Amino acid sequence: MPLNALTGSRVRERRLALGLRQAEVAKATGISASYLNLIEHNRRRIAGDVLRRLAQALATEVDALEEGAPDDLAEALRAAAQEPGGERAELERLDEYLGRFPGWAGVTAGLRQRIGQLERAVAALNDRIAHDPHLGAALHEVLSAVSSVRSTAGILAETEDIEPEWRSRFHANLYKDSERLARGAEALVTYLEGAEQDATAGTGSPEEELDRWLAARGWHLEGDAAAEAEALSTDVARDMARRLVAAHSADVKHLPDGAFDAAMEAAEGDPLRVAARMGSSVLSVMRRIALRPGAVEGLVVCDAAGALLLCKPVPGFRPPRFGAGCALWPLFSALTRPFQPIAAELVMAGRNGDRFAARAYAEATFPDGFAGVEVRQAGMLLTPLAGIASAAALRVGATCRICPEGGCPARREPSILAGI
The missing domain is CATH 3.30.450 (Beta-Lactamase)
Structure with missing residues (x-):
């Protein structure tokens, strides 16, 4: 069923969400309750004027009733269907699901994104355990200290006639090994806490964290972007943000706002012509065009x-x-x-x-x-x-x-x- 054929379903869902009766909405819209009932069951097409009055009565926008969920939500649900178990999803009824239950669709897409983030976090931690040389060294230090403590303690416990001089030496070794074990365990815990924070700080991946940061800024790097970049939670995301901010600063230096706007107008927005007029690289011009405040x-x-x-x-x-x-x-x-x-x-x-x-x-x-x-x-x-x-x-x-x-x-x- 095409999404635009589900306008009536969205009208019904919106009315029920507001707790309104059909008669109330029909009266406010200037149509009969029976006609509204046919509309809600997708048995009558809605004229533009009636749709505007319905949107007003339901305190929503016409586009919300007419178009339904955005494309990126539909794409997220299609991507969710490719996960294990998704073969049972009725993809042929996706438009109907989006039209009737946009809220639940958003929740489903959000959960799928969060699951993906957690899976990548687990994969990152597994990779660290398997290949991280720092983690391997920390574990080796702890195990070595444990072995030394166990060996010394075993000698003291099993040997009754140890001379006082040797007993003192064993006690000193036991103290030193226990200190080494404590330091190694503390270093290991600190390292693991840092690794877990890097992998599970809600970022999913450095690329996703960078994208969310840019989206929150409206995809422009004006103002204090350099300082804000340092607040990102992972080293990789911070490094990518620093390089992007540095590239943007260089672009602005070679393509200052006033001269750039004038060149854009004279070149009718053609990146090649702008680059030729200002002696800049074409990719720099493309970044300046796309990363301006309000750029479409x-x-x-x-x-x-x-x-x-x-x-x-x-x-x-x-x-x-x-x-x-x-x-x-x-x-x-x-x-x-x-x-x-x-x-x-x-x-x-x-x-x-x-x-x-x-x-x-x-x-x-x-x-x-x-x-x-x-x-x-x-x-x-x-x-x-x-x-x-x-x-x-x-x-x-x-x-x-x-x-x-x-x-x-x-x-x-x-x-x-x-x-x-």
């Missing part, structure tokens, strides 16, 4: 391995934070052709078919000169578009696992939405 553009930056370094989402486009993105993104085409601009119109596969103007560009640098290696990065700037997609538009997804596009030639793994 999205931005994805990757390294030469295709790993996503920066992922600023926009409504309708949410790149995966873990795993690979869609192979059809112009980002990856640009990565193989540095210094060659690539522009494309994108249509997101799925129900809404959100459109974007994508501009991708890759740059290569040689920080260590001729004797060093090439460091390559690519960026893709996304500008939301309105209206109907053109025939030349490229259909893309977020990642194969939750992409509904059938028959995609670039698919690398089956979609959990196959057959729906």
Whole structure:
């Protein structure tokens, strides 16, 4: 059942949540109770004027009744369905679930995200136990001290005719070993507490913590971003934030606000033309465009391995934070052709078919000169578009696992939405 056919169900759920009777809402809307009953059971379409009056009577927005849950919530539930046990989920009724129970849908998506965070925390702790040299050294010190204490105590307990001089030596050794054991145990506890805090401080992963911090700031780095970055809970997240803030500061220095705004207006927002006018790198211009206060553009930056370094989402486009993105993104085409601009119109596969103007560009640098290696990065700037997609538009997804596009030639793994 299409989501827009569930407007009546959302009207009913909203009315029941407010504790209102059908007759009360019908009177406030200026329609009969019987007609409202048909609407609530999705047996009558709702005219625009009636929908506006219903939204007013129910103290909500028209969009909340007409559109229902946002796309990212639907994507989160589809991702939850790929977890063990998710094969029993009725994905063909997902729209109905979102329309009738948006609150429960949000709770389910939130729980899935929290479970993922805890699983990654457990994996991180297991990895530390298995491979961390500091943890291994701490455990070795404790076990060594325990063995020494046990050996000395055994000699004292089992040998009755020890000379006083040797007994004093054994007592001194026992005291020293017990002190060593106490210090080792204290160091081990301190280390484990720090490791647990790093892994379970509610961050899930450093990348997620960085994204939440940026989202809380509105995806801009003005003001005291450098000081706020130091409050992040993990060393990795702080390091990533410092590097991003440093890059932004360098971008602002080379592209100051006044000159940048003037160049943007003169170049009609074209990153290549802005970079040429101001003698800057194209990726710096892309970051300045996307990380301005109130910017509507999205931005994805990757390294030469295709790993996503920066992922600023926009409504309708949410790149995966873990795993690979869609192979059809112009980002990856640009990565193989540095210094060659690539522009494309994108249509997101799925129900809404959100459109974007994508501009991708890759740059290569040689920080260590001729004797060093090439460091390559690519960026893709996304500008939301309105209206109907053109025939030349490229259909893309977020990642194969939750992409509904059938028959995609670039698919690398089956979609959990196959057959729906």
